[in-house]
Amino acid sequence: MAEQNTTGAGGGGVSGYDPQKVEAKWQKRWAEARVFESEADPSKPKYYTLEMLPYPSGTPHMGHVRNYTIGDVVARVKRMRGFNVLHPMGWDAFGLPAENAAIKNSTHPRTWTNNNIAEFQKVLRRFGFSYDWRREISTCEPEYYRWNQWFFLRMLERGLAYRKKSRVNWCPKCCTVLANEQVINGGHCWRHEDTLVESREIEQWFLKTTAYSDQLLDDLKQLEGTWPERVIVMQENWIGKSQGAKVKFAVADLAGAEPIEIFTTRIDTIYGSTAVILAPAHPLVTRLLKGSAMRVEAEGKLAKMRQASVKAEDLATMEKEGFFTGWYAVNPFNNEKIPIWVGNFVLMEYGTGAIMAVPAHDQRDLEFCRKYGLAVRVVVQPPEGEPLEAEKMTTAFDEHMQGKLVNSGPYNGLSPLDAIAKMTAFAEQKVFGRGETIFRLKDWGISRQRYWGTPIPVVYCAKDGIVAVPDSDLPVILPQDVKLTGEGGSLLASTPEFVNTICPKCGGPARRETDTMDTFVDSSWYFYRYCDAHNDKAPFDSAKVNYWFPIDQYIGGIEHAILHLLYSRFWCKVMRDLGLIKHAEPVARLFTQGMVLRGGVAMSKSRGNVVGGEEMAQKYGADTGRLYTLFAAPPEKDLEWSEESIEGSWRFLNRVYRLIERHAEALANVGNFDFGRSAVSEKERELIRKTYQTLQRVTSDFETRWHFNSAIALIMELTNEIYAQEPLEEGVRPEVRREILEMATLMLAPMTPHLAEELWEMLGHSDGLWNAKWPYLGVEQVQLSQNVEVEIPVQVNGRVRGRVKVAAGAGEEEVLKLALADPGVAHHANGKRIVKKIFVPDRLLNLVVS
């Protein structure tokens, strides 16, 4: 006992607790007994709990450990509660960092990725997370990504995957497309800081997320209460539904010109529109400028605007700029001619890329019209106060729930809401407009001009055009034998063995698509694959998925609140419409945990503030690391890493170990405590009560509140109480001692599973704790958990002036009598009249005196 312990912590022999030995031992036993392997079984209640799959870069740090520990506690508690638990892990293995690292270290992305996966796996196993490792997936393996391709083909068949020209950030040095976050310093390439990024139009593949706009929005309602509100709000904003109308304004005096279609949510203000404003990128702009007197001047301004729009980041603070095209549009409601302008604040990507400016009732329009001296006309008067005067307005009146229309011909006197209905109907009847709902949500561009991703399974044939690769030819395998240099554009495009192929239709020569898929494709459906990870006939067996889904608890970072979760929801709906699954939403309950910070910022390799999981496991053991990440802060909050505090968790586990070590031998062959029959001594009663009360509160902290930190505090308190009652041999029978120590062990099990197993064994159990159930209290036990005597604080005018000890359940009169005898209470209450008494049984007595 108490020899040198082998950990570095504290530097000396604390107890016989040797986490390295204990943890290795139980991890081996769990693996041998296949404890965490589960199968779909409709006769059992299921629980699918999942942590977001990691991108394996480098080695896991304590941020990862915290995330997976939270998930592991949930999985283990549910197992102890009798659920058939699915708890898998895998790797988000495609992506740009692997390519960059490969270029830097002249290796292959696969080598770099697989090394990292091995490292991650080692550390995750070291922490004893209860994963079913048989279900492990790696998204860069053909066995996985062939199903990305398969899904893509199904979407292609249904018109949900299509090709279109789209504007991208292009670095002429990299010869490739850059993501928005790779455009830095006001439009320069992140790798070539002296190179200006160009805006180019290239053909790209898109998935039609917009086909599901309404469902993606409406189904958020199902998630209320089980998803964090802010995630729901972020998704709502992202989808950005907007109800309004599209209206066509003819261009006056320009033969053959298409009318300009504008989008507005306030068709009721159309009599107040004093200009039509086009986005700089609007196709009509060039045409209008051709015949314009101000052509030269205008083209200069236009070029400046179009270039400026590349710098997305300072768009928000930009001054409103614009110019007159020299042409006029005709308001279809009153046939008034209004000038056509170009304005930098009108976005081509939203609505129709053209607006009607109603300066009196839209702040942006007002600013623009004031700047350029355009007319302002009031068409809605507010219900009270001074009537608006166009000349004096500095703030637009944009309330649409109140007011009455003026200066609006036949619509005068209507409320804006009535006017919207009537005017939309009129526009539809006259066929120059219609009511329409538009969304901010755009289709999902999935093309990436990169190597390390899923090849898009189509070929281009001179004769047959775009031809889908047949299912029987899947997967289209990423060529392994390539050399990455980072120069010269798409690597796949310059690999002839990959590019050159034959057309599946005509057998003639054809070229393969060389774009690969966005890695968000991989993560959009990976959790389905876990249900049937090695199926080589289909992405998964629907029966298995229908058993396990939806995911009961999904745990991950807030950074995935929009894209990953939105794409996953989209994918789910597509799969449902393909008949593969039954549910409409993949994730029943979502939890977003806080980050682990060091020096106030998230741990990251580039900042050099990482605390490695491996390092902590070596120094303190996995259980201490797990316990600390749970204890230091509630799981939803950020956690500032502290090397000093973790010592406290280490000390606590040693304290528990020593306690049970001291009693184990004497208790190994002792039977269970008989709650009903045997009378208990005062000391026994007190210990049992404390134990059961702790259990009740810990259970609620685990199940309903997720307050792991206070659950641990409660178990610490219990441990302190037991120590305070030592030596237990005096006055506490062995079977009672056993009851108390076993309960403490079981309560720790989800958080520090290795230690708990060891203690369980020391207490004489030959079958593992993994077979044990979470303890429920029987009727007699609940009775024992109740207090016999309570101390009731007595307040006088809301301030505590004394306390009285009474039997639990004592009545008001008895408590009052004792209270008045208390010197502190008497001092404040004597000689005064008691106006009111508030008595809460077993909790409080408050005397209001005058």
Add this chain to the structure above:
RNA sequence: GCCCGGGUGGCGGAAUGGCAGACGCUGAGGACUUAAAAUCCUCCGGGGAUUUUUCCUCAUGUGGGUUCGACUCCCACCCCGGGCACCA
């Protein structure tokens, strides 16, 4: 600008209408030891009174309100963090 969080000792945090500061960290003092480590014990929000025992008082970002009673509920404001933002 709009929408979410959050603000409690030296620090992490607990208490969701009923004794504010549980539990832990740090710090101080003590016991054990040749010594150290480990372990164990005591103290640890501010101010005041009383001195050796307790009492009073202030205190949960600020100011109001509701209530017998507010960290907790309501109103206004300040500060910090995050998200969205010419979205027509």
